[in-house]
């Protein structure tokens with residue numbers, strides 16, 4: 001597992017709010033921090049090996065020992081990067097803040113803009129919904145079961161007992177946002193969002209999950 005510390009967050013990034021940040025702290029074998037060329041220094045990569053596997057891999061590529069100046073410069077880059085993303089939401093309080101918002105009028109306000117296109121779910125690194133279909137190809141005696149990506153924004157994805165239980169865009173958007181920011185910890189022990197901002201970047205309606213969560217929880221930006 002190779003992690004890249006992010007020195008250039010985009011305007012839609014908000015990982016600092018979610019309890020992480022631009023600098024990975026665990027879960028990697030190697031971590032790479034890019035250090036741009038400066039006055040008298042070349043462009044270079046600072047690589048940190050956190051595991052035996054990472055150290056073995058690092059030995060297979062040409063490298064020189066990092067200096068204290070390299071480490072300090074990488075730290076300054078991470079500090080600048082984090083400062084570009086001031087916290088916008090109290091992540092640890094979101095499950096409690098969002099509880100009881102099921103009837104909030106803001107769900108209908110979002111639904112006025114949301115196209116139910118599912119772009120946000122396509123680009124989200126934590127979305128995992130899928131569906132199954134069975135086929136019996138003509139001329140064979142085989143049955144084929146296929147799994148394919150699905151989205152909670154698809155009407156048929158909530159089809160249960162002869163009808164879609166989330167029949168409105170408001171209900172589908174609520175399912176998506178509250179699963180990530182409210183109920184995911186019950187299942188997985190962590191929020192279902194890493195604050196990457198990809199859903200905001202790729203939303204054709206300009207819907208920003210942070211703005212919507214702020215509106216629902218009464219926070220201010």
Ligand code: SF4
Pocket residue numbers: 120123124125126127180192193194195196197198199200209
């Ligand atoms: S900001 Fe959160 S919900 Fe949006 S794409 Fe990234 S992980 Fe998914």
Ligand code: SF4
Pocket residue numbers: 113114115116117118119120121153199202203204205206207
């Ligand atoms: S990308 Fe935007 S418009 Fe499309 S389903 Fe997601 S929130 Fe709605």
